[in-house]
Amino acid sequence: MAKEKKVEQITDMEVDFTQWYTDVCKKAELIDYSSIKGMFIYRPYGYAIWENIQAQLDAEFKKTGAENVYMPMLIPESLLQKEKDHVEGFAPECAWVTYGGSEKLEERYCIRPTSETLFCEHFRNVIQSHRDLPKMYNQWCSVLRWEKTSRPFLRHREFLWQEGHTMHATKEEAEQETELMLKVYADFCENVLAMPVTKGRKTEKEKFNGAEATYTIECMMHDRKALQAGTSHFFGDGFAKAFDITFASKDNKREHPFQTSWGVSTRLIGGIIMTHGDNNGLVLPPKVAPIQIVVVPIAQHKEGVLDKAYELAERLKQSGLRVKVDASEQSPGWKFAEYEMKGVPLRLEIGPKDIEKNQCVLARRDNGEKSFISLDALESCAAELLEQVHQGMYDRAKKNLTEHTYDAETMEEAKRLQQEHGGFIRTMWCGDQACEIKMKEEAGMTSRCIPFEQEKLSDKCAICGKEAKKMIYWGVAY
């Protein structure tokens, strides 16, 4: 069964979670290291996951009315500096271009760490009237942040992401957009990636530089640390004022539009690995798995086996699934282990005995269950099982989240719970940043979010004892 250790190359996660993670990234052929620290090579199998994420998210964005654009990669320093909070946040981790050919540049250019400033410069040119609003743009690109430490998918110096940037005539409309996009992300995580999320608002301390409000989806990993999987920001009209973006309203008044931005990155892949993976390797959500079903022929040299394998694969492809036949000379056992390591959701075994009985074996990656199914019902059984795999993965992750979310009434209790169990700790909070800093210093936890779904745990702030305003989630974050 799946609980047995079948892959020797991967360190057990209970032994060393970090090593397990790195082993999975490399052994499942998702990523390779390059000669530059923090810059990683997305290998075909890893990039294919991103392509599947992209395709499905992009369709959701377009349903909301967003259009794709592409902005330059370089930002002149003067442009980056127009919004004070923003530049303070990003300047420390910018990389700069200072030469063009052999000529030193008059002004240095920052390689985009994010593109708010570029979008704003452009919005200033294309927005004149309320008829030009809303503008809802998105771009798929890479950005660069000179991080001190790096880990595959979780923290790259260059990473792939999408950044949506929108402009609206009213504050209310922009706020709705911010919330809508957070919901798009949350639904995507749950329905496509099988990752349960906690939705909420970031504190002042944790919000995006230059934003008025930041909303987040927080996921819990196997090691019970938190991963911020996506963010959506409401900017108010701060950037619009800094960049002098105005439009003529219906009654011909000059007004500043209201702005949002929202993004998810290849970090989502890190989240998938750490949410669903096990000691045999990767476990991929069926909806983004590059290979959804791998067909392993048994005794493939025997008459008719390979033909049957290809025939079944073709039928599954016709029904819209991503299928691979492995007809290589490796032994069946080797193939089983290989595709388990790579997280393929379903394995189809077909051998001479099956052909006689007009059946095949379908084995689930998430729980190891095998079932014999009639070839007459292949397509429907495969689709049904893939759905069950998704649900099984979601349920398991949800259980991990629920079981490792604890309530605390005091700082000491919060600290103890985190040390003993990890996970999310819920407390009441007065809203004071001093209490947040104290929690970080004493318990090593940062605030993850102020959840939309509030519960009143008590009247008092767990840290200072003063009157509490909100319930808040704490955790150790990636």
Added chain:
RNA sequence: CGGGGUGUGGCGAAGUUUGGUAUCGCGCUUGGUUCGGGACCAAGAGGCCACGGGUUCGAAUCCCGUCACUCCGACCA
């Protein structure tokens, strides 16, 4: 950026203390036998020992520097 660890064929390691020109397992190639949970036999190929200096008749080994990876902090999608 501070503290620790590591760097030897594609991967994992031995060799470094005590200098003498590189060893083992896996993988890879070719041929054959296998095939329902990582098969076996035989014959092969593959290494400026991370990089740059230095010491020495001679350096994987000693000295200095750099880079990368990794863990623990600080910072971050």
